[in-house]
Amino acid sequence: MPANKNALIRYKTIDQCLRNRYRRWTLEDLVDACSDALYEMEGIRKGVSVRTVQSDIQIMRSDKLGYNAPIEVYEHKYYRYAEEDYSIMDMPLSQNDCDVLQEAIDMLRQLEGFEQFSEMADVVSRLQDKLSVSQQNHKPIIHFDSVPNLKGIRLLSPLYNYIARRQTLRIMYQSFSARQPMEYIFCPYLLKEFRNRWFLFGSKESNLMLYNLALDRIVSVEPIDVPYRENPDFDSEHFFDDLIGVSKNIGTQPHRVVFWANAEQSKYIKTKPLHSSQQVIEEDPETGSCTFSIEVVINFELYSVFLSYGSGFKILEPRNAVAFMRDKLRQALSLYEEE
Numbered sequence: 001m002p003a004n005k006n007a008l009i010r011y012k013t014i015d016q017c018l019r020n021r022y023r024r025w026t027l028e029d030l031v032d033a034c035s036d037a038l039y040e041m042e043g044i045r046k047g048v049s050v051r052t053v054q055s056d057i058q059i060m061r062s063d064k065l066g067y068n069a070p071i072e073v074y075e076h077k078y079y080r081y082a083e084e085d086y087s088i089m090d091m092p093l094s095q096n097d098c099d100v101l102q103e104a105i106d107m108l109r110q111l112e113g114f115e116q117f118s119e120m121a122d123v124v125s126r127l128q129d130k131l132s133v134s135q136q137n138h139k140p141i142i143h144f145d146s147v148p149n150l151k152g153i154r155l156l157s158p159l160y161n162y163i164a165r166r167q168t169l170r171i172m173y174q175s176f177s178a179r180q181p182m183e184y185i186f187c188p189y190l191l192k193e194f195r196n197r198w199f200l201f202g203s204k205e206s207n208l209m210l211y212n213l214a215l216d217r218i219v220s221v222e223p224i225d226v227p228y229r230e231n232p233d234f235d236s237e238h239f240f241d242d243l244i245g246v247s248k249n250i251g252t253q254p255h256r257v258v259f260w261a262n263a264e265q266s267k268y269i270k271t272k273p274l275h276s277s278q279q280v281i282e283e284d285p286e287t288g289s290c291t292f293s294i295e296v297v298i299n300f301e302l303y304s305v306f307l308s309y310g311s312g313f314k315i316l317e318p319r320n321a322v323a324f325m326r327d328k329l330r331q332a333l334s335l336y337e338e339e
Contacts, residue, residue, distance in 0.1 A: 006038060010048065010056050011067075013037040015088045017079075018071065024078045027053060060088065152198060152215030156191065159200055159221065163188045168205055168226040172219040181219045184211070187229050190236045192246055194301070199246045201239075203231045210234060212246050244275055245301020254295045257302075258316040263288030265312035274305060291316070303328070 013034050017025050027050060034056075035047040057079070060069040070082040081087075162169055169188060174181040188202040198215040208231045233250045242254040258281065261269050266289060270280070277295040284290070296302060298321055306313060306325060315325045 006042065006044070007056070009037055009041055010034045010053070011060060011065075011088060014053070014056060014060065015069075018081045019087055021080060021084065025080065026077055027079065030057075030079065152218060155215050155218060155221060156198065159188060159191060159215075162221075162223065163190070166228040167223050168228045170222050170224045171213065172221075173213055174217055174219055176217070184213070185224065185226060186211075186213075187231075189230070189234060192240075194246050201234075201236075201246075203229065203234070205229055210250050242275075242277070242295060243297050243299070244305060245299055247299035247301060248297045252297050254297050255318055255321075256293055256295055257298065257318065257321060258291065258293045259306070260289060260291050260314045260316055261309065262312040265309050266290040269309075 014030055017023075017030055017033050023029075031048055031050055031053050034053055038044040038048065057071055059065060060067045061071050062068070067088045069088055070086055071079060072082045073079055161167075167188075169184075169186045171184045171186045172181040173184055185205040186202050187205055187208075188200055190201040192199045192201060192212070199212045200215060200218070201210065201212050203210055205226055208229060210231060231250070239248070239250075266283075269278075269292060270290070274292075275294040275296050277293075279293050280290055281293050282291040298318075303321075303324060306315060307328065315322050
């Protein structure tokens, strides 16, 4: 049973009252205490009704929120905990609580590359310690792809801060094909992750042409006293709507890509669409194969996805994409023929 914020404030207040055994608590006393707490914390002036507190006590006594609080009435008038040391704040975690919390911890740990989450990391560690007590010999139930000691990951935090401060940078960058690093006077806009690799999107200060720089190819970064400029045509919220991967120029238009997949690959493509625009054009009831379409920018990353489906996949249009795939597959075949 979900509990809203005000209800949780009341439960905590009732708990604090009943833990104080140096005072006798009537129902009216609990109503007053809850009303005062809501006024102090939320500015609510209308107070709390007797019926509301009675309902709160019943919920605390029940298993609806997992409290099972031993609240008793004595002398037909006063309320207290039958167990002197009981508190809803000391309630042990259920197995379901532990499982949900463990999943949340695993997800939060994916942010450890950012210094901005250093305080959160401390909280996460303490939660992990708490769980280790509750779950002895508990094996992981969720796992994320990650690359230990990923080159360039140390740049995440400083680049995040530079983007937030709109700071122009001098970046020395060496692509895979370059023999020497190149200098970029760069206005950073956005950090993007794709397949365990991070990219920095931004523009050259001189012409505002959009670039994406792989963090693992950045040799050095330093702030520079040059005015920061934004490219007015770069919309970080929608730039990736028609994109698979990171390669795209501003103004590049998407194309309708039609492809066929055999029965085996169609099952995967249906359950995990290549793109949000994916549609089934035709399905062969006899073979189980399907023809699909997507509306995307054609780039290297898209071809990499296509090639990953191997012999159970064929591009039907546009013609330039068909020709590209044919050439790549012929080159791959030639490697085996030579062998």
